[in-house]
Amino acid sequence: METKVFKSNEVAAAAKLIAAGELVAFPTETVYGLGADATNVAAVKQVYVAKGRPSDNPLIVHVADVATVERFAQPLSAAAQKLIKAFWPGPLTMIFNLQPGALAPEVTGGLTTAAFRNPNNEATLNLIREAHTPIVGPSANTSGKPSPTTAEHVLHDLNGKIAGILDDGATQVGVESTVLDMSGDQPAILRPGAVTAEAIEAVIGETVLTEQHHVGATEVPKAPGMKYKHYAPNAQVYIVDQPTDWPAALKWAASQSVPMGVMATDDILLNNQLPANCEQFSLGTDVKSASRELFAGLRHFDTETEIKDILCSAFENKGLGAAYMNRLNKSAGQTHFSV
Template sequence: MQTKKYANKEEDLQEAAKDLRDGEVVAFPTETVYGLGADATNDEAVKKVFTAKGRPADNPLIMTVSDPKMLDDFVTVSPAARGLMANFWPGSLTIILPIIPDHVSMLVTGGLQTVAFRLPDNAVTRELISLVGKPLVGPSANTSGKPSPTTAQHVWHDMKGKIAGIVDDGPTQVGVESTVIDMSTDQPTILRTGAVTQEELEKVLGEKVLDATSTTSLAATQAPKAPGMKYRHYAPDKPVVMFDPLDLSDLVAKINHDEVVMGSDPILKSANLPKEQTWSLGPDVRSATEQLFAGLRYYDDQPNVTKIYVERMPEVGLGKAYNNRLGKASGNQLFQA
């Protein structure tokens, strides 16, 4: 299959929308990562997404919309969920809701009676979905288990020849997938951390929000309610090791010439390593979150690199989402001084 590159132009979006209506798979930009789009109401199109990604069939897909009204044909929306949409949409929040029976394909839900919805903060993709006229499934546009794509080139690397096209709107701004909150249960529960924090959600909902990201463990026979809960995620082929900034001097003393360090600007300045051995995560946790997957992807493609050391961030706010993805990428392996 020849994979097209669509520019951010009206005629290109019209062509991309036609391909989606015809049952093809098209990658699209969001503020978090690039998504792999297909008509969520077309089972044959959805199957192509699983094939392109190599994704397990019980791993549910997020339905991506351009307007909250699109949800009404598929799910029951509580007043609390409406409040979250009013405060965080468009944006980096995915909301799990109970489906209206027989209104959502079991291919999308992973066999569950719930489905996740998101309205991204990207005008190009919202226009694309509006042109299609139906929600799109939108898992990250990468090979399943690998670091998520934050540029169209990352998508091209993984999906060239596997999908119909890629809508290029430049690098993403957030860099990690959206927060996932389960609103189908008695108590709102975070199933994946992201840019929208637990504290922000509690402020809007006016009640305690559970964070199940560090405690939820699924058996092999259980279906996950959200992406990233059960299967290996975000991991390059090269070994990744987290390090605490307090251990930097010990790390620098032990590091080999074929190993690299990804760290914030103050850390790299202190490390004083050759430039070719470092990847800047920028000045703070926000820039680090934006750069994490790009750095992992870059070094995974360098044949002379044997190991990637990556700085952990303080476990607060956006740092929780950053450390969550880094922990999965490294298999929670931590450098020991």
């Protein structure tokens, strides 16, 4: 299969492929998603095949308007309506109870709930409108690998496996959307993202559960990223917890007989002498830029096949830092550099 790359002014051609049951990757403000008609079971099944994704890992349904959510979900609560008004379009995914039989089990992982998102990207909103259907959209990468933040990343993983890619440049946020479960008695964040618990609580006036990110081996996850290995490059990632730990980390790196990768903010890169065997990748100046560049950095070192270990800066686990650390911990397998 030839994977065609469409520019943002070629949405109509990409939409025709979606409508015909083909797979087309699309941009959002967070990462690139792998799109298929959410009402076409055969197309949805091909998403799992193309990614190598476990079939019990549910998919997020991307919509262009609230009316589409209301076609499939149980009546939206007052709190959900407030959150939609405050954060859509944007990096907030919400899980709702479904009307019976509204979506196929291939979309929901066999659950009676589904996750919905209204992405903040005009090209993709136009894609959904012109395809006349909501589209599923897991990250457009090989399952378990770092999520794609450019069309080039998608092409690297899925070239020849999907019909097309809608290219709208690099994404702005860089880590996937916040996933908020609105199907139970109390809102719960199942995956942290750019929309924080504090921001959600300020809108709805109630406490949001935040330590809900994992499920057991025999449980079906309600959202992506809760159960399976995610975001891992070929190299082993070591998290450097504090800026003061970097001299020791770099001394250890210098003692290794192989090339090493270093992902850190500009101040750390400027204030520490990198050993000759280390290649650097800048995470910018703060947690916002680091979140945007994290997956790009991990993918960069995947192309440097001789690099087997990567040292990467941590951030405080709050606000956007909670999303960054969630992804970094998973990419590292919870492995931290020990002084």
